[in-house]
Amino acid sequence: MKKRMKSKTVELKYFVIPFLVITMAFSYIVYSAMVSWIKDNYNYIKADALNVARVYSQNLHKSEKAKTLLYTLMDDRLTFAGTVLGQKTGSLSNDILVSYVKELNVDVIYAFSPDGVLLFDSTGGAPGWQAEPGHPIHSFITSGDAFSIEDIRMDSSSGALYKYAYVKLPDGRFYQVGILAESIQGFLNDFEMEKLLGEIGEAYSVDFAHFIDNNNVILESTLKDRVGDSISDKNVLQAMYLNQEYDVISDMEGKNAYQVFVPVYVEGEKIGTLAVGQNTETFLAAAFGVIGKGVWVLFSVIVVMGVLIVITYNKSASQLKLAYYDSLTDLPNDSYMKEYLSSKIGQRKIKNKAIFLINMRNFRTINIALGFEVGDLIIKEIADRLEKALGKKGMLFRFTADRFVFYVENYQDAKDLEKVSKIITSVFDRPFEYLKRNKQIRPEIGIVEISDRYRNVDDLMKDASITITYLANGVTDHMIFNAEMRTKVEREEVIELELIRSYKNIHDEIVHLEYQPKINARTNEIVGFEALARMNSKKLGFVSPSEFIDIAEKKQLILPLGTAILEKACIFTRKLVSMGFKDIRVAVNVSGIQLLMDDFIDTVADIVHRTGIETRNLELEITETILLENYAMINNVLEKLRAMGIEVSMDDFGTGFSSLASIGELNIDIVKIDRHFIMKIVKGTEKNLLTNDIISMAHKLGLQVIAEGVETGIQREYLLRHGCEVMQGYYFSRPLPENSAIDMLRATAAK
Known part of the structure; x- marks a missing residue:
């Protein structure tokens, strides 16, 4: 009866058939993709144009929002810094200003006298510089304001872009607080119209792009010589006037080009029209390139799949063993057991089915006394003894570290189960000798006959474990599960829960x-x-x-x-x-x-x-x-x-x-x-x-x-x-x- 489940068999047909099916399917997919690419290319360009228009509109909108948000964030930081500095009225030095810079997370702080003479500088600059009339600092002094924030401007000394705030102290002195704005200005420049058009040409499959204002003049273009040209095609002009999308094949610098015109809106108002185009010569060259690449990819995939199929087939047996067999004893493991028993539980045609849960009562003590390596050797020897003693009478599994499960079917009555129990216990009669020490292992065998009441393996193993608990007194080494055991356990569980409550x-x-x-x-x-x-x-x-x-x-x-x-x-x-x-x-x-x-x-x-x-x-x-x-x-x-x-x-x-x-x-x-x-x-x-x-x-x-x-x-x-x-x-x-x-x-x- 010691046999392997069919689901664990590795057969060549399960690899060859999928290989052929996948090859044929992939060939069809490659062919369909090439045809579809050629057929739908114009539609793709049009779809790209629509998407570009939306992105373009969104970026223009985001430019304004980003600028507002960044300015607000900078203003908040400067306002907070000004509030804190307004409370710092004590003595000052360059080092103290450096500590304020770190504390307030700003880039520079200058301290000035009431008449605008530089007293201290967080960057270490020499004092004595004085703002002249017309300079923003001089304007703050004469304004009479206690606090003020400037727009981003170029610093008169370093030439770097800063956003400054000014806060006046009660004694007339004042601070100039600055945040470096170089990176922020660079970020906002990313939203400029010329750059956005350039990115469209790079990011999308188009050869050129124009932005046409509401006066039908090309305001910006990836083709610099077209900037300032007016649109003259009557059909295009009519479509732009009616705010409609329009596509046309026209002459562009002596070559046929496919163009799509899409209106662009910001905050619900039309600001112009975006035109994107692609030369048909480029399209045709790309089409032949796609066909060639498709054939090459198909060939490569077939070769790679063939190699992978061979490798997978060779590894399947070892992977199957790792998944379903215990590496120490080479017996089917608990995963295999659960699948196997699940299939047996549902088979009513099988006459008389039962499992033996074999527990080594004192094995953990041996593990502690002799070590886990010796424990593994003992487990392996037990497995060998059980396989030899039980032969083909049933199916043996390694369930847990110190437990085995043996499945039998088509026995006559309980006497046959008693005979199997005696065979199992006889395996443990001879001591196990390791490290010049003899160790006797005492088995406990819980037997459960598989009836129609069982619907899953967990219930079956639970009843087997319950049977083991009845063997703890050592009066006998095996016992067949009965309903009274379950009743007693269930009663104990009820009492336990009510005691806790x-x-x-x-x-x-x-x-x-x-x-x-x-x-x-x-x-x-x-x-x-x-x-x-x-x-x-x-x-x-x-x-x-x-x-x-x-x-x-x-x-x-x-x-x-x-x-x-x-x-x-x-x-x-x-x-x-x-x-x-x-x-x-x-x-x-x-x-x-x-x-x-x-x-x-x-x-x-x-x-x-x-x-x-x-x-x-x-x-x-x-x-x-x-x-x-x-x-x-x-x-x-x-x-x-x-x-x-x-x-x-x-x-x-x-x-x-x-x-x-x-x-x-x-x-x-x-x-x-x-x-x-x-x-x-x-x-x-x-x-x-x-x-x-x-x-x-x-x-x-x-x-x-x-x-x-x-x-x-x-x-x-x-x-x-x-x-x-x-x-x-x-x-x-x-x-x-x-x-x-x-x-x-x-x-x-x-x-």
Whole structure:
């Protein structure tokens, strides 16, 4: 079954046929182009003339606009410079003027005395020069103006073109500020009529161009000897009079010429007529030139195409391999796999189709230990082993760095899939030896049977990946996907999204708290509550704490969720304190992950501050199991919590690693006897119980004792007899919603 898809085959006919078609098509195009060029040349000249007229009109219009805009911009710069200089009334020097030039982005600044004597010069010139009557500077002095801007003029000293402004200071001195206008004047010259006509002759396929004024006289021309001539052709004169476009073949210097006359408008007013022409001799010579070039181009293209076809054909196989095959293992890659499986998914005629997603569970660890080069060698060896073991039973692909996919079809039943799985796992029985070290790789195989429900490869691979997640416990190395797996994953996704929504909005009730009273059994007073998280999904209904907390831990949501639960509990505590129950204490469970966070102490302090409770109203519960790792670090955090005035209790005492001997070293205030010990308290069995020893030892260590899970009167009486007064359990009350907990607290307080 190991075969290649037809779409990946390189066949010669797919190159020869396009070559012939393209050659014929190009030959026809060249022939048509030459004929069309000859036939339509006159029309092209006319179209060019119309376009030239429009451009000519636009350029004349732009000349005025450009001139206005540039002058305005220069005036704005000079006005700004004048405003700034008018405020600079201190002492001056050439160097100071140089700094003003840079600051104001101008070219020169001169400072003059009130009577027009040059005091300082930004160009370094010598002072003492004085403006004579008739000079623009002298005119400014006598004008009495405080500010003035000149038109562009030639500087009397340098001969360069400048635009100057003058600004007078309160003491009579004044500045002359200049902007060099050489480049600007040159730019405006580009719009002059003579130059525009010259550019028309250069830029367009015409031999000559005239501009004829409204008196029918040639005002400007690329043929200088025609300037001043009058138009005498009656038909042309009539067309110009009627403002019509007109074309004619006429004699021009003893040669036939094709001319087009087009009226030119600026701002809606006709200013003259543009005439452009081309000698027919030039046209005919160009036509033969085009034909010759066309034949040469056709020949060249055929030769080049032939060479390219040969080169392309030779490279196609290697390019195909690069696109669809893995360079390391020479197996079909993920792109090939997606195309291949897409074609198989839609084929209903094929009986029984399935894929095996082969994952190397510990391959990343090997990569880190031995390096990526050795990792590549191992992957190549795995590929070789799989190809040899699986043979022609199906199609093998390299999917990702450490995953392969094997496709099979036309098998009989699930037993056949089991047999293939055994073949795959047998490939990994023999260790991989590299760098004188043996490494055992453990495979995980997710099997998905391709049914009609699958519409694309992504859904298929998603279900295969889901199957892999069920193999994480190591009980088995392969599993066939079923609908229950998908249902569970979809359920987890719903719970994950609702957990995120809940912790982001502290007032959201998807995850809410219920409160189980802690009772002083001797006085029947409520001395505190334990806050217990509950989840009521909008889509799934009630979700058990064990389920949603497990998902929160797996999806790394336990930190924000734990913080939100702590804040909810503190808000409830504040409500109780505000009702007058100032000594009430609410206990909240915290996880080991929370305790290991660097900012946990700050987070608790912030919540206590924001909710406005006293630290003595808060109790944090930990379990023995979180102390198994990072004992010293967690114990240090507990010490800081106690220093803040927060009491710490150990929940489920007796079920973990702690002993009565080591319990005194922990920074805790309370031990809660696990319900496992409480359940053993039944009538007639008191002699063999350890519960009284736990109570006695805890009291000797100065610790409070709380019994949880109390469900019968016998258990209550036993605990009271042995000195344990604070209890919680169904004997007293189930966990209650917030309002019910408040009602019960009020009721017991009233007694």
